[in-house]
Amino acid sequence: MADSRLAKWYITAELTALRAILGLSEAGLARALGVSAATIRNWESGKTVPLRSVAKDIGQMAGVEQSRIDFLCFVIDNYKVPGLVANLHTRNVRMIEQAERTYGYMFKYESTFIPGPSQLDGYQHEVLRQPGSEEQKRKQERGRTLRARTDAKVDMLIEYNALRHLRGMTHWDRQIEALIKDSERPDWEIRVIDGAHPAARGSFDFYKPDGLPQAGPAFVYTESLDQSRYIEDSSSLANVLDWYDQLRNEVWNLGRPIKEIFDGGIQLLA
Numbered sequence: 058m059a060d061s062r063l064a065k066w067y068i069t070a071e072l073t074a075l076r077a078i079l080g081l082s083e084a085g086l087a088r089a090l091g092v093s094a095a096t097i098r099n100w101e102s103g104k105t106v107p108l109r110s111v112a113k114d115i116g117q118m119a120g121v122e123q124s125r126i127d128f129l130c131f132v133i134d135n136y137k138v139p140g141l142v143a144n145l146h147t148r149n150v151r152m153i154e155q156a157e158r159t160y161g162y163m164f165k166y167e168s169t170f171i172p173g174p175s176q177l178d179g180y181q182h183e184v185l186r187q188p189g190s191e192e193q194k195r196k197q198e199r200g201r202t203l204r205a206r207t208d209a210k211v212d213m214l215i216e217y218n219a220l221r222h223l224r225g226m227t228h229w230d231r232q233i234e235a236l237i238k239d240s241e242r243p244d245w246e247i248r249v250i251d252g253a254h255p256a257a258r259g260s261f262d263f264y265k266p267d268g269l270p271q272a273g274p275a276f277v278y279t280e281s282l283d284q285s286r287y288i289e290d291s292s293s294l295a296n297v298l299d300w301y302d303q304l305r306n307e308v309w310n311l312g313r314p315i316k317e318i319f320d321g322g323i324q325l326l327a
Contacts (some may be wrong), residue, residue, distance in 0.1 A: 064136035064290040066273025067152050069103045070159065071129050072112070076101070078119040089118065109133045123190070125151055141287040148285040153262065153278055154195070157203055161267025164305050166214045167260045170222075174200035175213070175239050183226045208269065210244045216313050217241075217251035233319060240315050248312030256308040263305050277301045304307070 076086050076097075083097040090097075090111065099105040107115075109130040116126035128149040135141055143149065150173075157163065157174070167308045171180060173196040203211060205247045219263075221227035240247035250256075261279040266272030277288040277298060290298045 061136050061289060063139075063152075063264055063276050063287055064132050065103045065106070065143060067124075067132050067288045068106055068112075068129070068136065069101050070155050070271070070273070071151075072107070072115065073101050075119045075121065078121065079115075086115070086124075086227060089113065092183075095288050106133060109254050124149060124191075128152075138280075139289060143285050144283060148298060150195075152287060154202075156197055156264045156272070156276075157199055159269060159271040159273075160264045161208065161269040161272060162210045162212075162265040163203075164212045164214070164309070165260075165307070165310065166256055166262070167219055168216045169213060169219055169259060169260065170234070171219060172213050174203050175236055176200075177184040177232050177235055179228055184222050192246070193320075202271060203206045204239075204242065211242075211246075211268070212309060213245075213247045214309055215247065215249050215315070215316075216257075217249050220249065228273050236320065237316050241277065246308065247315045249315050249318045250308060250312040254308055254311055263301060267305075 076083070078183050079086065079089075082090065082132055083101070084094045087094045087097050093196070100107050112129050114131055116129060128147070131143065131149075132141065132152075170185070176185075176193075176196055181187050181190070181196070182285040185221075187193055202256065210305075220233070223232055226232060236247055237247055259281060261277055263277050264272075265274075265275045274289050275298065276290070279286050279288070288297055288301065308309070
């Protein structure tokens, strides 16, 4: 069975990112670990994969969160399986964060919640009831990362039912206004979809490299109640990825621009 190209990409991207946090050259990290500079180059180019114990050491040296280290180790343990699957306890959006930093095209369909990078503090506090959590801080950082990108296209499709949750917020109008503001950013578009449609069974993200050399292979990320799944363009799953791409195009064309839905205002949720 072929190794997962997506997992190999994530390992190389994350090891490179951790070395950047440490502020070390390849030779400097090699000295710290007691290996050769060629070994570091092989890890960061994907020619070889480090032991999970070594990856753990690098993460601890960099001082990053334990959940970030755990996910890197999880990917190292499972990189030989195309279409990574994580259960509820190991589910993590670290790969999504890396994709948001490096991929050229991102499509996010959300059936229940507003996409994480566009959530305001009030949404986290009153709708999700997660004020001040690590997850909230990471979503805010993801938003800053995406808004700073000048080389990426971002499409978001939101179920109208997900917006109805906002009526429980004290200042729900601010969240709508923030979404409209995001939709006005260059290379961003946010649409709203209502009624019965083919994607109504669950949320998913679709990522394409769009020619950016730092990106990995095209992939889909889906979540269910008890697990998450990364689907990549491997020989055994290519048809599944194509199906998601067709679904993405179909439901996107059914959506309406959020600014058109609210016509510059917020009266529809009043």
